[in-house]
Amino acid sequence: MILFVANPVIKLDNVWKVYRLGKIDLPVLRGVSLDIARGSFVVILGPSGSGKSTMLHMVGCLDLPTRGKVLLENQDISAMSEDQLAQVRGRKIGFIFQQFNLLSNLTALENVMVPMIFQGSPEQERIGRASSLLNSLGLKDRLHHTPMELSGGEQQRVAIARALSNDPEIVVADEPTGNLDSATGEKIMEILMNLHKEEKKTIIVVTHDPQIARYSNQVVHIKDGQLALNHYSEEKILWSSK
Amino acid sequence: MEQQIAILKEYFKIAVKNLRTRKLRSWLTILGIVIGVFLIMSLLSLSQGLKETVLKQLRAVGTNIVMIMPGNISDIVTNLTGGMELTESDLNIIRKTKGVEAVLPNVFKAILVKSQDKTKTMILYGIDLRDSLNIYQDDMGMRVADGRWPVPGKREIIVGSLVSSDVFPGLKVGDKATIKGRQFEVVGILQSMGNKQDDMMAGIDMGFYRDITGDREGAPQAIAKIAMGYSVDQVAKNIKKNLEENAKRRIGRESGNVYSVLTSEALGSIVGGIMGIIQAIVFVFGGIAVLVGGIGIMNTMYTSVRERTKEIGILKAVGAKNSTIVMIFLIESSIIGLVGGIGGMIPGLGLSKLIQAYGQVHPVLYIEASITPGIILFGLIFSLGVGCLSGFFPARSAAQLKPVDALRYE
Known part of the structure; x- marks a missing residue:
């Protein structure tokens, strides 16, 4: 059940992830293969415990497969050192989490600047880029507020700004609307949609909410650690695994 | 190089912010170091002063003088x-x-x-x-x-x-x-x-x-x-x-x-030796106090690593290398050490000056507090070193956290 894409930005090749709980091996991913094309908007759909978050962690270079290969721009991430992985996460990938995961003792502006510090951007550049990102996301008046002083939607917008701070090619989002009401969630999805359309970023969203799928041009269903369905929005007929 | 310094400056800011968020605990930890350094600095300054005073007295005796005593x-x-x-x-x-x-x-x-x-x-x-x-x-x-x-x-x-x-x-x-x-x-x-x-x-x-x-x-x-x-x-x-x-x-x-015949030089080295022992004892006791303070730093830092597991995961997810995490934690513990060092040194040297002043008014003992750049530098480097050392293992354990595990931590 492999779908070939010419020159994929991310390629999962028979990826297994097995957690060892005491003496029992618990396979979370069981031979997942998937190509993600540059500039696509992929939604990975699946119930909780299906292994979709684990898959996202591999795509985002946060975790390494037990078996199989994850290739990021044709490079095997298992062969990279921890520092190289950190570098890749910092430069090429932007993360958006369900819990927003902002640093609570920093202001919105500072939160957005943190990834740029790790890349060694000079201070003026950091401030300039971070504030323009926040401005474009409608947070002009919130630059110096700490996460505690922001609403959920605002926090997630700060998190999006942070994910974009180093202008990554890939944005991965783990249940980005999971902690938001539907109206706010829709706004967040629209922002991601714009990133995909206007800035040609590769967006990968993990969710259990089928409603989200309508934004994407590729939907991957995952169940019990295996791909169940992988189809493209422009196709009328869905591509099924079994 | 310039860029490195700029980055260090940013880490420093992050570290200070982290310490500020845990104000009470940071100050309590600093207090542990303050007490240790206070002890070590006051005792060291006084014993050094005592040594210098005694040696000065001995030097007043001519080198062509010997002292003879039985036994x-x-x-x-x-x-x-x-x-x-x-x-x-x-x-x-x-x-x-x-x-x-x-x-x-x-x-x-x-x-x-x-x-x-x-x-x-x-x-x-x-x-x-x-x-x-x-x-x-x-x-x-x-x-x-x-x-x-x-x-x-x-x-x-x-x-x-x-x-x-x-x-x-x-x-x-x-x-x-x-x-x-x-x-x-x-x-x-x-x-x-x-x-x-x-x-x-x-x-x-x-x-x-x-x-x-x-x-x-x-x-x-x-x-x-x-x-x-x-x-x-x-x-x-x-x-x-x-x-x-x-x-x-x-x-x-x-x-x-047997008879002992002591030249003033020999006398000087005997007295110097005794004073050296006194200083060593002083140093050991003060050192134990600082060690306890250092363990306090370590404890605080380990607790901090636990509490901030998720934060470490976030930092790693947005591109922090292991060395970055180590650096941030080390800077925090060094700040605790250094602030504690300065906080202990000022009252410590102040106390020995006070004892010196008291000795001049009520001559129970003639003692001069020795406050030299050497002693001050020693105190600063020592407390900074204690901070660094006791922060090292917590910092390493923070850096070794896997990003996924850290992010999942609640």
Whole structure:
């Protein structure tokens, strides 16, 4: 059940992830293969415990497969050192989490600047880029507020700004609307949609909410650690695994 | 390089923010270091000052002076309290040793002195005014501050610098003092010799001393001045050899009688050694206090790593390398160490200065606080080092967290 894409930005090749709980091996991913094309908007759909978050962690270079290969721009991430992985996460990938995961003792502006510090951007550049990102996301008046002083939607917008701070090619989002009401969630999805359309970023969203799928041009269903369905929005007929 | 410094500056800001978010705990941890450094700095400064004071006193004694006492120097307490004395014939042997210019028996006794209708116990010294006054002045560092030296054969007395303030307040040159029913006139007050015992003494001519105390001959110790052109060490060895051979002859067999002949240089190294031990002890105790503070830092940092597991995961997800995480945590613990160090040093050195000031007003002990750039630098580097070291393992354990596990941590 492999779908070939010419020159994929991310390629999962028979990826297994097995957690060892005491003496029992618990396979979370069981031979997942998937190509993600540059500039696509992929939604990975699946119930909780299906292994979709684990898959996202591999795509985002946060975790390494037990078996199989994850290739990021044709490079095997298992062969990279921890520092190289950190570098890749910092430069090429932007993360958006369900819990927003902002640093609570920093202001919105500072939160957005943190990834740029790790890349060694000079201070003026950091401030300039971070504030323009926040401005474009409608947070002009919130630059110096700490996460505690922001609403959920605002926090997630700060998190999006942070994910974009180093202008990554890939944005991965783990249940980005999971902690938001539907109206706010829709706004967040629209922002991601714009990133995909206007800035040609590769967006990968993990969710259990089928409603989200309508934004994407590729939907991957995952169940019990295996791909169940992988189809493209422009196709009328869905591509099924079994 | 410039970029590196700029990045370090950012890490520093993050670290300070983190410490600020846990204000109470940060201050409590700092307090642990403050106490340790306070102890170590005050004790170190005082013991260093004590060492310098004592060595300065020793240096006032000429290098051509040797001190002779019966017994072994390592049993000095036994010798002084056990009544071992140099006999008159011992003194003569010293006098006859080649290269010895003069011998001063060092005699002293606690005695009641009456003046201004009060009676006080003082240490009375016998001074060989007739033959050796110049040695007291030139080689022993005794100088008259007010009045003059007593004239040999006259009932005159000279007293130490503290007598007129502590023993008989208001005593001045021309006052009378009675010792064993004989009246003496105070004719001189000496300059301070730098230690309380010497500065509270009274000195009279040797003849009167012998009469009053009844100690007609011998001395617990003697001081010999070595003539110019002789090797002090060699003459010191000869004195020792002559004394021990004489003792053997007198008793007729291997007597086991030993004598210690100390050059001022040897005395200096003995005192220096004792002071070194005192400092080492001080350092060990202060060090234990700082160690406890360091363990406090480690504890706080480990707790902090646990609490901030998720934060570490976030930082790693947005591109922080392991070295970045280590750096941030190390900077935090170093700040705790350094702030604690400064916080302990200021009151620590302040206290020793206070003790010094107190010593000048109420001379219980002459002690000078030694506050040198060296001590300050040592304190700073030491506390910074403790902070770094105790932060190292927590920082490493933070850096080793896997990003996924850290992110999942709630």
